[in-house]
Amino acid sequence: MTAIANPAPVQSAIEPHARAQFPLLQPTIGMPMLDLRSLASRQGCYAYDPGLGETGICRSSITYVDGERRILLYRGYPIDALVENCSFLEVAWLLTNGELPDAGQLAGFTRDITRHTMLNEQIHAIFRGFRRDAHPMAVMCGVVGALAAFYHDGLDIFDRRHRLVASHRLIAKMPTIAAMAYKYSLGQPFVYPRNDLGYAENLLAMLFSVPCEAFRLAPAAAKALEALLIIQADHEQNASTTAMRLVGSTRANPYACTAAAIAALWRPLHGGANEAVIETLKAIGTVERIPEMLRRAKDRTDPFRLMGFGHRVYKSYDPRAKVLRPLCQEIMASLGRSDDPLLRLALELERIALEDEYFIKRKLYPNVDFYSGLIFRALGLPASMFTPIFAVARTAGWLAHWNEMIADPETRICRPRQLYQGPAERPLVAIADRQPCPPLVG
Numbered sequence: 001m002t003a004i005a006n007p008a009p010v011q012s013a014i015e016p017h018a019r020a021q022f023p024l025l026q027p028t029i030g031m032p033m034l035d036l037r038s039l040a041s042r043q044g045c046y047a048y049d050p051g052l053g054e055t056g057i058c059r060s061s062i063t064y065v066d067g068e069r070r071i072l073l074y075r076g077y078p079i080d081a082l083v084e085n086c087s088f089l090e091v092a093w094l095l096t097n098g099e100l101p102d103a104g105q106l107a108g109f110t111r112d113i114t115r116h117t118m119l120n121e122q123i124h125a126i127f128r129g130f131r132r133d134a135h136p137m138a139v140m141c142g143v144v145g146a147l148a149a150f151y152h153d154g155l156d157i158f159d160r161r162h163r164l165v166a167s168h169r170l171i172a173k174m175p176t177i178a179a180m181a182y183k184y185s186l187g188q189p190f191v192y193p194r195n196d197l198g199y200a201e202n203l204l205a206m207l208f209s210v211p212c213e214a215f216r217l218a219p220a221a222a223k224a225l226e227a228l229l230i231i232q233a234d235h236e237q238n239a240s241t242t243a244m245r246l247v248g249s250t251r252a253n254p255y256a257c258t259a260a261a262i263a264a265l266w267r268p269l270h271g272g273a274n275e276a277v278i279e280t281l282k283a284i285g286t287v288e289r290i291p292e293m294l295r296r297a298k299d300r301t302d303p304f305r306l307m308g309f310g311h312r313v314y315k316s317y318d319p320r321a322k323v324l325r326p327l328c329q330e331i332m333a334s335l336g337r338s339d340d341p342l343l344r345l346a347l348e349l350e351r352i353a354l355e356d357e358y359f360i361k362r363k364l365y366p367n368v369d370f371y372s373g374l375i376f377r378a379l380g381l382p383a384s385m386f387t388p389i390f391a392v393a394r395t396a397g398w399l400a401h402w403n404e405m406i407a408d409p410e411t412r413i414c415r416p417r418q419l420y421q422g423p424a425e426r427p428l429v430a431i432a433d434r435q436p437c438p439p440l441v442g
Contacts, residue, residue, distance in 0.1 A: 025056075029064060046417045053312075058245065059410065062095055062400050063234045067313035072320060074234060075099070080323050088199050088229040089113060092171055092396035095234055096403060116172035117193035117202065119180070120150050127184045136181035136388045137266045143177050144170075145259035155253045157406055166254045167399045174395045175199070178388040179206030185384070200225040203392065208380065220334035224375050225389075227327055231320045231368060232390050234397025236313075240264040240271065244398040245405050246414040254402055261398045262391050268307070271390045274373035275383040277308040278342070287348045298358050308370030309353060310362070320368035328371045331378050346374060 020042040023035040033056045040046055049055045064073040072079040075094050082091055086100070093101045093109050101109060126146055130139050148155060151169065156162045180190050183206075191206045201222050209215035234241070243264035247257045265271035283304070284293045297306035311318055332338050350366050353359045376386045405411050 063236045065236045067315050070316045070319050083227045091230050095400035112168050113172045116169045139181040141262050148253045148255040174392045175203040224331040229393040232393035248402050249414045271387045274369040274386045277373040280307040310364040311367045315363040317365040318367040321366045324371035
């Protein structure tokens with residue numbers, strides 16, 4: 001069988017002077033964008049942008065990130081001001097509705113969320129269908145996707161009331177689902193939500209209380225968790241939010257969309273990075289080994305990677321890490337763990353790295369995962385639960401983007417183009433005449 005070479009790249013026949021001009025779309029703040037919706041018809045070509053790092057996929061008024069100037073805004077409010085002055089449910093309302101709630105709106109929203117925290121008892125059987133050692137994120141993907149089967153009479157995504165109730169259900173039930181996934185992995189009984197506790201306090205109670213003794217809530221733990229939930233609630237068009245929008249563009253129900261977003265959040269290049277940070281610190285082990293491990297991190301031939309430094313967007317100190325750094329030290333002190341070896345190691349690693357020319361030149365600063373993992377660990381959570389709690393927080397942002405997308409008249413089903421580089425059309429050869437070829441995968 002004769003192999004047919006890939007076709008040569010097709011060069012554009014359009015002369016430079018004939019190239020079309022495209023409208024420039026101006027944002028409220030940030031870099032303008034070329035409107036390329038007529039690119040193919042006017043230029044006879046498509047844009048090639050792997051990872052969509054240079055391409056806008058939607059208009060949004062929810063979150064703004066400026067990686068160069070260390071800015072993160074939710075609906076125009078700086079992240080540090082929100083952490084200092086607001087509860088997570090205030091921020092969840094803000095993300096969805098565009099303004100901070102007044103006292104009456106917050107009370108009503110809190111009441112609605114509180115009344116939706118329980119799960120249908122039949123869902124308990126779904127948890128028991130998983131292996132005990134299943135990763136909690138795998139369990140959450142399955143359980144959240146299954147919610148559509150329990151609320152099939154409220155899945156009209158073009159009905160505002162249906163969208164509102166579904167959003168409230170997901171924000172309310174996600175802590176219960178995450179906590180049940182944790183309890184199931186331990187072989188402990190599920191703990192039901194309590195209506196007398198706030199959002200973060202309720203999550204801690206469901207994670208750590210047991211029926212045989214009274215639960216004692218540490219105020220510092222609740223404060224730290226509240227801050228983590230706010231900081232992780234949204235971050236513009238990241239991979240999981242894009243997954244939420246992509247699946248949602250097919251007019252899928254919000255439970256299916258959220259399950260897809262959870263799956264996207266799972267791995268170490270996204271929400272699982274805080275889990276990887278703890279593993280990195282454990283691999284370094286001691287302060288004395290930091291110079292050696294930094295040398296390894298700079299060696300491209302070495303498989304070791306220094307997780308927790310650098311970010312796809314932030315080319316300066318991550319504003320979320322700036323908020324979490326003092327909070328991490330505060331909670332460690334309040335829990336009597338100021339001498340925690342991993343904390344001391346992390347602080348010294350940050351100090352040395354930020355004085356290293358390699359890191360300075362490449363703008364590799366600590367990101368949110370560098371300190372969030374330490375806080376989760378201080379709360380007593382295993383590494384496998386770091387990303388599930390992240391998913392609890394990010395659900396508010398995912399739903400805000402999903403609701404915005406559904407209401408946007410410009411929304412179309414996501415269907416990216418590809419730069420095809422496979423064989424050109426070729427004749428089929430009978431099986432008896434084919435030559436063996438190596439598999440593409442494996």
